[in-house]
Amino acid sequence: MNRYMVSHSWQILRKKLGLYRLSMDIIMMNRVCKMFRQGLRGFREYQIIETAHRKHPIFSFWDKKKEGRITFDTMDFVAESGHFPPRAIQITQKKPSWRAEHEIQSLCNLLQVLDSYRNHSEPLQLLLAKVMRFERFGRRRVIVKKGQKGNSFYFIYLGTVAVTEDEDGSSAFLDPHPTLLQKGSCFGEMGSLTSSVRGATVVCMEETEFLVVDREDFLANKLDQEIKKDAQLRFEFFRKMDLFHSWSDETLWKLVVLGKVEKFSYGQLISKDFIESSSIMFVCEGMCEVLRLIDLETSPFYHKWIWEHLRLIEDGPPNSHLKDLSPMERFKEFQIRSYPVQDFSFLKLFHLQKAQEQEGSSFSRKIKTSGNTLPKTFSSKIKSRCTHLIECPMIQTKYGDLPKEAAVGAYMKIQTLEQGEILGLHQILLPESQHDTRPLILVSLGAEVIRVRKEKFCELLDSNTIEKLSKFSIKYPSDEELCQKFLKENNWNIFRKDLVRLLVEPRWRPPFTPIQSKKKGTYNPRIVTLDLYSLDKKTKRHHPIFMAPQKYLPPLRIVQAIIAPRYKIQELLPQYKNAGVLM
Numbered sequence: 001m002n003r004y005m006v007s008h009s010w011q012i013l014r015k016k017l018g019l020y021r022l023s024m025d026i027i028m029m030n031r032v033c034k035m036f037r038q039g040l041r042g043f044r045e046y047q048i049i050e051t052a053h054r055k056h057p058i059f060s061f062w063d064k065k066k067e068g069r070i071t072f073d074t075m076d077f078v079a080e081s082g083h084f085p086p087r088a089i090q091i092t093q094k095k096p097s098w099r100a101e102h103e104i105q106s107l108c109n110l111l112q113v114l115d116s117y118r119n120h121s122e123p124l125q126l127l128l129a130k131v132m133r134f135e136r137f138g139r140r141r142v143i144v145k146k147g148q149k150g151n152s153f154y155f156i157y158l159g160t161v162a163v164t165e166d167e168d169g170s171s172a173f174l175d176p177h178p179t180l181l182q183k184g185s186c187f188g189e190m191g192s193l194t195s196s197v198r199g200a201t202v203v204c205m206e207e208t209e210f211l212v213v214d215r216e217d218f219l220a221n222k223l224d225q226e227i228k229k230d231a232q233l234r235f236e237f238f239r240k241m242d243l244f245h246s247w248s249d250e251t252l253w254k255l256v257v258l259g260k261v262e263k264f265s266y267g268q269l270i271s272k273d274f275i276e277s278s279s280i281m282f283v284c285e286g287m288c289e290v291l292r293l294i295d296l297e298t299s300p301f302y303h304k305w306i307w308e309h310l311r312l313i314e315d316g317p318p319n320s321h322l323k324d325l326s327p328m329e330r331f332k333e334f335q336i337r338s339y340p341v342q343d344f345s346f347l348k349l350f351h352l353q354k355a356q357e358q359e360g361s362s363f364s365r366k367i368k369t370s371g372n373t374l375p376k377t378f379s380s381k382i383k384s385r386c387t388h389l390i391e392c393p394m395i396q397t398k399y400g401d402l403p404k405e406a407a408v409g410a411y412m413k414i415q416t417l418e419q420g421e422i423l424g425l426h427q428i429l430l431p432e433s434q435h436d437t438r439p440l441i442l443v444s445l446g447a448e449v450i451r452v453r454k455e456k457f458c459e460l461l462d463s464n465t466i467e468k469l470s471k472f473s474i475k476y477p478s479d480e481e482l483c484q485k486f487l488k489e490n491n492w493n494i495f496r497k498d499l500v501r502l503l504v505e506p507r508w509r510p511p512f513t514p515i516q517s518k519k520k521g522t523y524n525p526r527i528v529t530l531d532l533y534s535l536d537k538k539t540k541r542h543h544p545i546f547m548a549p550q551k552y553l554p555p556l557r558i559v560q561a562i563i564a565p566r567y568k569i570q571e572l573l574p575q576y577k578n579a580g581v582l583m
Ligand SMILES: Nc1ncnc2c1ncn2[C@@H]1O[C@@H]2COP(=O)(O)O[C@H]2[C@H]1O
Pocket: 144, 150, 163, 179, 181, 186, 187, 188, 189, 190, 191, 192, 197, 198, 199, 200, 201, 202
């Protein structure tokens, strides 16, 4: 029957359509299939992403005035960990002209988490929020193809893409170190803003969410004009700087084009090693700090300081008044009820004088002099240098043994940069062999900066500017100097706290302090303190330090203060036990 039908239909086809028509249809079908195959190539291994169907409360009530039901879906403003929220997707699905002002504003707020978006000026951010649309693609999807004409640029909201030189992006999956762009980055601006072809291929390494700006929307909403305005502001900022007085407008515009604007919130890490980044940074707004991470263990001064203080540890707990005492013990220990109005400044002078005497003197010599000058009550507390008093693991350093727990590091501020100041020029005229290559950490105190690559900046320099640059040469303090500064500040801070405790706390503290439960995961200042009293106890190693990701932190315990064994402050000044001080 089948054979009959086939030959019968063939007869009809031959009669009605003819062989020519039939072959044309086959060619057409073949082409359509080919187009489908090509179009779907990027969808290989594409994972179908479905929104999570979770049960969630929807609130609704009848509005009498409007005579309608008002519903509030709690999922509107919630997104699955890190995904673009459904409510925001709805907004980006609307045409730019249909988006309400408050919708644009909420998109703008939501996108502040993206560095490349936040770095634009506020008016430009709003215009971008007005035109951008949302896209989500799976692994291996080619977003931008090298050599093709570009019409859009992309902000990555979630996921990772790779930039490759080949056309289909497959090299990204074979390359052990591909060029990756992640959340907050932006790409495709070259091909879409200038009418050049794509310079590279960009392929998704995983499921990735994008906010896309199309060239036609970009131009229709005058975003190009806003970009020009921003550039003009940068030009005016440079024009006002004394360093660039001799530069022509043309050269200055070259600098504007080279500069990349970046914004950082308070406490955010700008650069984990500014020297290595070999760039120059202009602070346009706000302030930032230059820090140096000092490994205290490498300093001979620190070594001496630690042993000087450890010697004061005796068998019993020294300076028990510094520990948390019960109200009763505190009462017995001090019995301080009132002080006459007195000037305590000489106490500080006394302390400073003592610190100066100690400085530079060897350990044994110091015992002698201090033994002569201090009240006899101390002498019993001073022990000879015996390591066996402290039972704790030791490490060997260039300067002898050091308790393992005391091998710590500290961040020291070496410069504060304000608006209009420049970083990265301080050794620009020096030959490379004389460069100070110690890493400098840059932290924002709320700043907007323009970063320019050093070698590109040097290409623009003229003789007049080179002469001016000689004034910029500054020498940062050595690590040894910074270590000494840290310990001096630490000494003063401890002394100040002791004094405040002695004079204020016994009167100020309530008679009963309820036990407070420990807050988990919050910043605990005790963690960043090295306590020489508890060297033999195990301490948890946490390194809470600005917003640096964990990977940037060195394998060094970071401390902000060191609590060291020391004399009781009221023993330093016996007169405080008398006249109007004690009850
Ligand atoms: N080395 C790179 N690092 C990061 N992004 C790049 C790199 N090279 C090219 N791109 C981006 O990849 C995009 C490819 O398309 P465009 O040339 O339009 O714009 C390009 C840049 O945004």
